[in-house]
Amino acid sequence: MHNRTEQKEKEMELTAMYDVCIIGCGVIGAAAAFELSKYQADILVLEKENDVAMGSSRANSAIIHAGYDPKPGTLMARLNVEGNAMAEQLCKDLSVPFERIGSLVLAFSEEEEETIRMLYDRGVKNGVPGLRIIDAKVIHEMEPEVSPNARMALYAPSAGIITPWDYTLAFAETAVRNGVKIQLNSPVIGIERLPEGGYCLKTPDTEYQARYVINAAGVHSDTIHEMVAEKTFTVHPNRGEYYVMDKAECFRANHVLFQCPNQDGKGVLVTPTMDHNLLVGPNAEGVEDGDRVNNTAAGMAFVRDKAGKSVPGINYRNAIRNFAGIRANTDKDEFQISIAAENFIDLAGIKSPGLSSAPAIALEAMKLLNECGFAPEKKANPITKRVKKRFRYMNDEERREAIKENPLYGRVICRCETVTEGEIIDAIRSPIPPCSVDGVKRRAGSGMGRCQGGFCGPRIVDILSRELGVNPMTITQDGAGSQLLLTETKQEVGE
Ligand SMILES: Cc1cc2nc3c(=O)[nH]c(=O)nc-3n(C[C@H](O)[C@H](O)[C@H](O)COP(=O)(O)OP(=O)(O)OC[C@H]3O[C@@H](n4cnc5c(N)ncnc54)[C@H](O)[C@@H]3O)c2cc1C
Numbered sequence: 001m002h003n004r005t006e007q008k009e010k011e012m013e014l015t016a017m018y019d020v021c022i023i024g025c026g027v028i029g030a031a032a033a034f035e036l037s038k039y040q041a042d043i044l045v046l047e048k049e050n051d052v053a054m055g056s057s058r059a060n061s062a063i064i065h066a067g068y069d070p071k072p073g074t075l076m077a078r079l080n081v082e083g084n085a086m087a088e089q090l091c092k093d094l095s096v097p098f099e100r101i102g103s104l105v106l107a108f109s110e111e112e113e114e115t116i117r118m119l120y121d122r123g124v125k126n127g128v129p130g131l132r133i134i135d136a137k138v139i140h141e142m143e144p145e146v147s148p149n150a151r152m153a154l155y156a157p158s159a160g161i162i163t164p165w166d167y168t169l170a171f172a173e174t175a176v177r178n179g180v181k182i183q184l185n186s187p188v189i190g191i192e193r194l195p196e197g198g199y200c201l202k203t204p205d206t207e208y209q210a211r212y213v214i215n216a217a218g219v220h221s222d223t224i225h226e227m228v229a230e231k232t233f234t235v236h237p238n239r240g241e242y243y244v245m246d247k248a249e250c251f252r253a254n255h256v257l258f259q260c261p262n263q264d265g266k267g268v269l270v271t272p273t274m275d276h277n278l279l280v281g282p283n284a285e286g287v288e289d290g291d292r293v294n295n296t297a298a299g300m301a302f303v304r305d306k307a308g309k310s311v312p313g314i315n316y317r318n319a320i321r322n323f324a325g326i327r328a329n330t331d332k333d334e335f336q337i338s339i340a341a342e343n344f345i346d347l348a349g350i351k352s353p354g355l356s357s358a359p360a361i362a363l364e365a366m367k368l369l370n371e372c373g374f375a376p377e378k379k380a381n382p383i384t385k386r387v388k389k390r391f392r393y394m395n396d397e398e399r400r401e402a403i404k405e406n407p408l409y410g411r412v413i414c415r416c417e418t419v420t421e422g423e424i425i426d427a428i429r430s431p432i433p434p435c436s437v438d439g440v441k442r443r444a445g446s447g448m449g450r451c452q453g454g455f456c457g458p459r460i461v462d463i464l465s466r467e468l469g470v471n472p473m474t475i476t477q478d479g480a481g482s483q484l485l486l487t488e489t490k491q492e493v494g495e
Pocket of ligand 1: 024060220
């Protein structure tokens with residue numbers, strides 16, 4: 001029965017013609033889907049992984065940059081500043097944790113003081129609001145843990161911190177509620193032009209047709225581009241590794257603390273996160289495989305060494321996790337945003353500040369689609385808001401109310417982060433249901449704390465298997481190859 005339904009769905013896909021197909025559901029594909037979902041159009045998103053936000057969009061510094069770093073006149077400069085300005089209202093509307101805590105770029109030498117002045121001038125040209133150069137005294141008043149060797153800094157009050165996977169999920173979930181179809185586990189492996197116009201997109205299981213295509217495939221966006229057009233850029237995947245520190249270390253930084261940028265990027269930063277941890281990293285290392293996010297001893301040693309220059313007192317015994325993300329760097333110092341072929345748009349090579357620029361890039365995609373002749377009507381009342389309950393941020397009154405409405409809000413599952421069973425079930429029943437323990441973590445915040453899921457992990461496996469109606473043995477940490485339970489060790493009495 002199940003197979004017959006699947007077969008029928010495949011046959012329907014073969015004949016359906018979507019208006020737009022977006023390849024990739026990182027923050028860029030998701031923001032584009034959200035923007036397009038406000039129009040009367042059939043939109044499909046094809047994502048190769050088992051969840052959204054599985055590429056750079058889940059593993060980065062989580063900064064909404066102010067916009068003084070990109071060269072004036074570039075798309076990166078304009079879209080960064082525009083995206084930063086849009087973030088606050090969007091995060092309010094979509095219930096995404098975001099705070100404009102401001103950033104400091106620290107200078108430790110005369111030469112770096114020159115860089116600070118250059119960045120200030122760039123920022124002013126780029127239209128960054130409120131920039132100020134501050135001296136050592138002000139730095140140490142604002143940041144008592146910063147090294148006494150810091151002598152000057154660029155202060156950018158508009159810089160913010162965000163939960164990047166939740167930004168992506170918020171766009172994607174709202175797009176789905178507006179009718180967008182997101183097909184997970186669907187890598188695009190070939191694209192053919194249709195004789196009557198539009199494209200046929202091939203995945204291992206089925207084929208899809210669309211009049212317009214948006215390439216938002218991150219580190220693989222060059223491969224997708226070359227399926228329809230001449231090579232114009234190459235992605236050079238570049239790994240950045242991090243430490244996540246326990247909340248006990250969060251007092252070390254009140255703002256995002258950058259060092260002066262160099263040829264390898266923005267350098268090692270120290271910053272609080274939205275969950276009140278401290279994030280330290282990243283390094284920058286060219287790698288062959290854009291999907292391999294392993295940490296290395298050398299990378300971590302580099303991060304500790306460089307971070308010590310800004311904040312010497314960090315206690316690495318309080319590290320609770322390491323992770324790595326891959327930048328979609330290209331041979332061009334610019335986002336690759338253009339009409340790459342007839343009715344085919346590249347939102348490609350979106351390196352940093354891609355997270356900051358995402359909503360502005362989505363508007364840019366809309367402009368390019370219009371240029372290609374796609375001008376759908378706006379929907380009368382598209383959904384533009386998302387409500388997300390977070391028990392840990394509620395006051396006592398709100399908690400009592402939440403528990404009265406749903407007693408499962410009174411059952412704490414993740415003790416480190418105070419995440420309740422009610423929130424976990426909300427996550428599992430959300431518009432893009434998670435199928436793994438980490439999928440629940442990205443939505444509900446469980447397992448983010450000091451024990452890293454040691455306590456709540458087995459309970460989440462239980463809840464997932466109960467809610468999804470599957471055997472707990474099939475539940476993974478985060479997709480294929482990460483099975484948590486390998487064999488049954490006990491049997492019920494009487495079996
Ligand atoms: C270490 C690091 C630090 C960073 N720090 C910041 C920061 O602080 N602030 C900031 O603004 N930016 C930052 N960035 C940049 C930011 O993370 C990216 O610009 C942004 O996440 C890019 O989003 P994306 O959607 O283009 O790519 P991704 O998030 O990688 O999404 C691409 C998606 O395409 C899918 N895909 C790939 N190939 C296929 C295929 N063939 N078929 C179907 N799907 C496919 C992938 O699975 C993936 O989900 C950082 C990046 C890194 C790596």
